[in-house]
Amino acid sequence: MAQERIQILTIGSGPAGYTAVNYASRAGLKPVLYTGGEPGGRLTTTNDVENYPGYPKGISGPEMMVDFPKQAERFGTNIRYGVVTSVDFISYPLKATIDEEKEIIADAVIISTGAKAKIFGYPLNVDKLKEKYFDKVCHLFQRF
Ligand SMILES: Cc1cc2nc3c(=O)[nH]c(=O)nc-3n(C[C@H](O)[C@H](O)[C@H](O)COP(=O)(O)OP(=O)(O)OC[C@H]3O[C@@H](n4cnc5c(N)ncnc54)[C@H](O)[C@@H]3O)c2cc1C
Numbered sequence: 001m002a003q004e005r006i007q008i009l010t011i012g013s014g015p016a017g018y019t020a021v022n023y024a025s026r027a028g029l030k031p032v033l034y035t036g037g038e039p040g041g042r043l044t045t046t047n048d049v050e051n052y053p054g055y056p057k058g059i060s061g062p063e064m065m066v067d068f069p070k071q072a073e074r075f076g077t078n079i080r081y082g083v084v085t086s087v088d089f090i091s092y093p094l095k096a097t098i099d100e101e102k103e104i105i106a107d108a109v110i111i112s113t114g115a116k117a118k119i120f121g122y123p124l125n126v127d128k129l130k131e132k133y134f135d136k137v138c139h140l141f142q143r144f
Helices: 015-026 041-045 061-074 126-142
Strands: 002-011 032-034 078-080 084-088 094-098 102-111
Touching (some): 002 015, 015 041, 015 102, 041 061
Parallel strands (some): 002 032
Antiparallel strands (some): 084 094, 094 102
């Protein structure tokens, strides 16, 4: 299996991952970020982001998540498409496997893989509910 030695591996390309790499790259640590199966993270699934500081008129989620990688690349983050399929945090340096075909060996790994909504244990049709009240349902689910 191919191996690559790096300083910092960041797993995930949502706001958390991009925030982390901005700090790491500005500190000269040459971070490598793997996007995972959902490049841009969960904000790519929402229309209006009204509460982020720095956007007085609000912004669409997909638009915002196009800007994040541009800023990260400006400071030298290496952004790659790929899924981290396993990690070994027992040995040091740390090891992660990408798409089961490449091994990354890193001094540090930043896990920013987000969260998933927890679904109520009630027998309700979540897909139907989402169709009708998409934003409200998502916000409600995030509280659990
Ligand atoms: C419909 C909806 C509307 C929302 N609206 C707003 C809003 O208006 N304002 C607001 O502040 N927040 C909003 N949120 C919440 C916001 O999207 C999340 O708080 C935010 O995306 C969390 O960022 P994150 O980086 O932690 O994780 P995420 O955005 O969830 O990103 C996780 C990343 O990890 C990656 N990943 C996962 N597993 C792996 C793996 N094995 N290998 C590599 N990568 C992996 C995924 O591909 C993804 O890129 C909304 C969420 C939803 C669903």
